[in-house]
Amino acid sequence: MLIFKQSGPMTFTPMGVPGLESQLLWLSIPFTSMLLAIPIGNGAIIFLVVTDFTLHTPMYLLLALLMVADLISSLALVPKVLCLFWFDDRVIGVYACFTQMFFIHGASVVRSALLVAMAFDRFVAVCKLLRYNTILSHSLVGRLGLVALAKGVVLILPMPLLLQRLTFCHMIIPHTYCDHMAVVKMACSNTRPNRMYGLFVILLVVGLDLLLIGLSYVLILQAVVRLNSRDAILKALNTCSAHLFVILITYIPALFSSITHRIGRNIPPHAHIILANLYLLVPSMFNPIIYGIKMKEIRDKVAKCLCR
Template sequence: MNEEHLSQADNVPNLMSISQEHCEGFGCRGGGQDQVNGSEHDQEEPQDFLVSVMIRRQHMEAPKNTSSIPVSEFLLICFPNYQTWQHWLSLPLSLLFLLAMGANATLLITIRMEASLHEPMYYLLSLLSLLDIVLCLTVIPKVLAIFWFDNKSISFSACFLQMFIMNSFLTMESCTFMVMAYDRYVAICKPLQYPSIITDQFVARAAIFVATRNGILTMPIPILSSQLRYCASVIKNCICTNMSVSKLSCDDITFNQLYQFVIGWTLLGSDLILIILSYSFILKAVLRIKAEGAVAKALGTCSSHFILILFFSTVLLVLVITNLARERIPPDVPILLNILHHLIPPALNPIVYGVRTREIKQGIWNLLRRLKEVLLIFWFNMKPISFVGCFLQMFIMNTFLPMESSTFLVMAYDRYVAICHPLRYPSIITEQFVINAAIFIVLRNLLATLPTPVLAARLNYCTSNVVENCICANISVAKLSCGDIHLNKLYQFVSVWCLLGSDLVLILLSYCFILRVVMSQQSGGAVTKALSTCGSHLILILFFYTLLLVFIFTNKAGKKIPSEVPILLNVLHHLIPPALNPIVYGVRTQEIKQGIIKLLKH
């Protein structure tokens, strides 16, 4: 036996007295005494094996009987301490995800369609938006699938692919900020050389450098993790981060941790140092400018970039600090911050540039004007609409909108009876009640809104036949009339506010009674359960009336905002609630969720 094994064996008391039970746990055969009395080879082999086993056991954090298992998939457990709050958290995350995807897509389309934005600086901004879209699509859909459909499993290969994309694209984003900082440095410190330095060829080479450097250097992180042997398959995280996955391994993960630490700080740290150096030279050059207003103008060109770097670095530093202090704070906090770091910067990047860059802002307005034309053309140049077709559309819109509001009212009454009078619920909310409620909804709103298109149809139209809207709204059509339209406006105002206003008041009253009953209960769990039954309904009401109020306020603002904004909001109000209603109820209602899963299986 070599000296190293002997020295280690001396530090292991009673090594040869290991019990037969423990030896069998490691797959040994024969007793210790038989092995000692055997041949030299027979003596050395069991001893070497047992010594190596003991040394390995000293270095392993797992229990004594831990052994590796074949892992084909992992289970992602989001927020272990707050499982019941996942559905509520999915709402703001969904809105941020839609904002991030929509804003970045709008920015990419604007830069692509506007010839004035075909410049190197905006190409770099397009690269940043593209990276943001990929990061969001890699992380957020899986998180929402866990929240909505309890789809916690992720395959072995998909987990490490997600790990690679997150690590590589995060450092690519940091590197892009560094290239953009160099762009601002050349623009301010060497303005005459800017056209010859920052060219399209420079942007192409910079993009290749960003992708190659970060792709190659971060590639070993998922490779090292995939080579480990795993003793468990439950990841206490919403995403496959390197440390969360590596912790499940039976092997020593020191090298994995060291490599990620060194590479992470080398890539992100070097980018940050170069960004700070660029801005140091910029500040030095700006402070030498004597002309009044030149300093503010020069710094103004860097403000958007500086704000984005501040967002990116701040969220990243907070995430690092919370991970270092994870023993002092709840484990759910770093998990949430990790998700937000893949969501907030992508959502804010295009908004900050869109708000603070005049050229992009103008490009977006031009895009909205083109969008208006697209909506009017409806893809097939179908601008004309018949007289009858226009007023039929007006009638259906005016009728079915308050019908939806009345349906929310009936649903609020259903929740009121279920919580405040649970014993009487089966006798009150019957199939006959639902039929009577449906008849009431149809007749009430049909009779109340029918005069709106009738009054508009009786007007004399003698000016233009061009309706400046995507749909035949009452006021848009009535404005084309030569006659007095005060009665039309008054009737629509009174009928809409009577119908929608009365519904909203009764809904609020229902929830006041529900809240009073719920608060009188002593059990905290009963309160949570009672309120959770109303969660889906409250979310849908919030969407419906918020969009409606925003649309009304934009119409009242008149010439203070572009005319395209109310048109777009009017279209969205007929699109977003119908799209979200089934999703919200499907996510938050267990029976519907199970029904959808069964349907997908079939």
């Protein structure tokens, strides 16, 4: 068996969707549609928030930052996946692979941190409405964005660094992109530190972030229950509905993907791969749609731009 060491020049070969190689052309149709819709939808929201000063409020600024994270994640994924589906180009350099891994997983961590910040924003909007502008100033929103960015960089940067200590026996990645666990499974040296660190990141990001989001919504629910007016209750719930939808479509596929990588040995490989792609693409594609439908200001701005 040939052993490939990290010290020399090396390339990986993403094989796409194991078991469905002959169907890649058909699979490329929905994937291409999603990969093209993501930059359009996210770019439109970012453009509206940046260019319209009436949308320079904490809620919309955090929304724009979320769209930027989604856009970075999709742009890190798009080029290589489209080359694989359209041109059967399966070769990626090792450092390009690690760079793609860093941006995809880093953007996912930033997205999760921004969802926590948006939960805090909804808590202040419902429970501390009279002090909303005082508490959530533009400077605080900027600091929350920087904390989210720092969290993504600090937590994900060790992943490619730890991979460089490994010896790889296989160069074919059973995936469409350089997923951390997919690359770790190709190593024939001790991968325990990599697996433990990956699990630590998942527990810290998904576990802690979901705990903070859940705490915010418990406090919101307590405040809503104390409201006497039915209209006030419906208005408060409507204020949070878009954020709740985004949380569901972000964390549920991510949790399933993570669990199946570790304990889903009987799940077909192609199911692993498709699920891992969906947990990246579905939130990025549906976030602009959800916020566009649920937020009247964005609907009005989009309608105005289309009329022009």
